[in-house]
Amino acid sequence: MLEEYRIEGRRAAEIAASVERAVGSGELEPGQLLPPMRELATELGVNPNTVAAAYRVLRERGVIETAGRRGSRVRPRPATTGREYVRVDVPDGVRDVASGNPDPALLPSLANAFAAAAEQSDRDPVLYGDDPVEPDLARIARAQLCADGVPEGPLAVASGSLDAIERVLVAHLKPGDTVAVEDPGWGSLLDLVPALGLRMAPVGVDDEGPLPEDVRRALDSGARALIVTDRVQNPTGAVVGAARARALRTVLRDHPDILLIEDDHGHGIVDLPVHPLAGITRHWAFVRSVAKAYGPDLRLAVLTGDETTVDRVRGRQRLGAGWVSRLVQRAVVRLWTDGVVDPAEVAATYGRRRALLIDALTDRGVEAHGRSGLNVWIPVPDETGAVSRLLHAGWAVAPGARFRTGSRPGIRITTSTLTEEEAAPLAEAVATAVGPGPTRSYV
Numbered sequence: 001m002l003e004e005y006r007i008e009g010r011r012a013a014e015i016a017a018s019v020e021r022a023v024g025s026g027e028l029e030p031g032q033l034l035p036p037m038r039e040l041a042t043e044l045g046v047n048p049n050t051v052a053a054a055y056r057v058l059r060e061r062g063v064i065e066t067a068g069r070r071g072s073r074v075r076p077r078p079a080t081t082g083r084e085y086v087r088v089d090v091p092d093g094v095r096d097v098a099s100g101n102p103d104p105a106l107l108p109s110l111a112n113a114f115a116a117a118a119e120q121s122d123r124d125p126v127l128y129g130d131d132p133v134e135p136d137l138a139r140i141a142r143a144q145l146c147a148d149g150v151p152e153g154p155l156a157v158a159s160g161s162l163d164a165i166e167r168v169l170v171a172h173l174k175p176g177d178t179v180a181v182e183d184p185g186w187g188s189l190l191d192l193v194p195a196l197g198l199r200m201a202p203v204g205v206d207d208e209g210p211l212p213e214d215v216r217r218a219l220d221s222g223a224r225a226l227i228v229t230d231r232v233q234n235p236t237g238a239v240v241g242a243a244r245a246r247a248l249r250t251v252l253r254d255h256p257d258i259l260l261i262e263d264d265h266g267h268g269i270v271d272l273p274v275h276p277l278a279g280i281t282r283h284w285a286f287v288r289s290v291a292k293a294y295g296p297d298l299r300l301a302v303l304t305g306d307e308t309t310v311d312r313v314r315g316r317q318r319l320g321a322g323w324v325s326r327l328v329q330r331a332v333v334r335l336w337t338d339g340v341v342d343p344a345e346v347a348a349t350y351g352r353r354r355a356l357l358i359d360a361l362t363d364r365g366v367e368a369h370g371r372s373g374l375n376v377w378i379p380v381p382d383e384t385g386a387v388s389r390l391l392h393a394g395w396a397v398a399p400g401a402r403f404r405t406g407s408r409p410g411i412r413i414t415t416s417t418l419t420e421e422e423a424a425p426l427a428e429a430v431a432t433a434v435g436p437g438p439t440r441s442y443v
Helices: 012-025 037-044 048-060 111-123 135-147 161-172 187-195 212-220 242-253 307-318 326-338 343-363 383-392 420-434
Strands: 064-066 072-074 155-158 178-183 199-206 225-229 259-263 283-289 301-305 375-379 410-414
Touching: 012 048, 037 048, 048 064, 048 072, 111 326, 135 155, 135 283, 135 301, 135 326, 155 161, 155 307, 161 187, 161 225, 161 259, 161 283, 161 301, 161 307, 178 187, 178 212, 187 199, 199 212, 212 225, 212 242, 283 307, 301 307, 343 375, 343 420, 383 410, 383 420, 410 420
Parallel strands: 178 199, 178 225, 225 259, 259 283
Antiparallel strands: 064 072, 155 301, 283 301, 375 410
């Protein structure tokens, strides 16, 4: 069963450490079956309860999984950065439309905001024990959330959307729990979930967001959390509209104990309204990042939710990073109050650039999706071939494998800096690379 590797130890901690070392070194591979507890106890000369305790520790750490009478086996190795390697190296002379980044020309200058924040911090320095949330940031963020129909709740600040989502998941779930995630969806999130020792239940997506029946199946099957992107879904650009939000709320009312996390990272660059689902379940979180509108390097997201969730997040944060720099928070406040970004104009600019490509693709019979945000998603029959042919034609696009678990193959094209002159040649190259086909759902 274990071939050459021999588990060692007399105490539960030693046995668990022996297994974990072997998993880390590759001597025990993902999916490999471990000995039954009584068998291993006999081999090591210890009480079966000792082995049971060791296996319990390994499950809690996400190293192994147990499926009743089918025994315990090594979990699939967490892919903490795996999808980041599913990318195309961009040679000289090739146009990069794969990055997923906002247009730097649409990001505001940060110099004045940070100078003003630094002056404020000189007058009123933040010390240990002070409130981790800048009062003006909380006031403005709360007003924006209320205006969008997000329920009242305490606020926390995290280092970006992914940090906020991770903190909420850890606050409620344990290794082995299942999380319903969008498929196709955000590659970093699809890495994060297994890295935390959690399972994924893929949920199909169309232009209106997660499919209600897929969500229902995932929750009926035992998923303990659901993560929804309200707008600017990556990679598809989906937006949860009013009708889809009503359908999802109907599903969630039948599952009041699940953890709901909503990601509204596109706030500030989208002109379509948000339709929050928050408040339907007992535990929920709503996350907004400033990265797309004000700059990825600010590393700041506002998080609200039910009292238990936010209290757990802030309590754990106190024991680690402590807080997100109030200097950065004050700079963001200054960016907001100075009105350095016109969300309507930014959304319109990104919208025009997406439309240029989508219209050109439609004219050539190629299915494409992108209701909001920075990207266009194109289902393809042969993902590897399409990426390769486009690279040969002078265009670097993102392979859909970075964003999928079980959904159809596709490619993602970032249109944030696309020019009018580039749209037709790019569409022609895509049409040649993927071939025209009938319009179908990409779920």
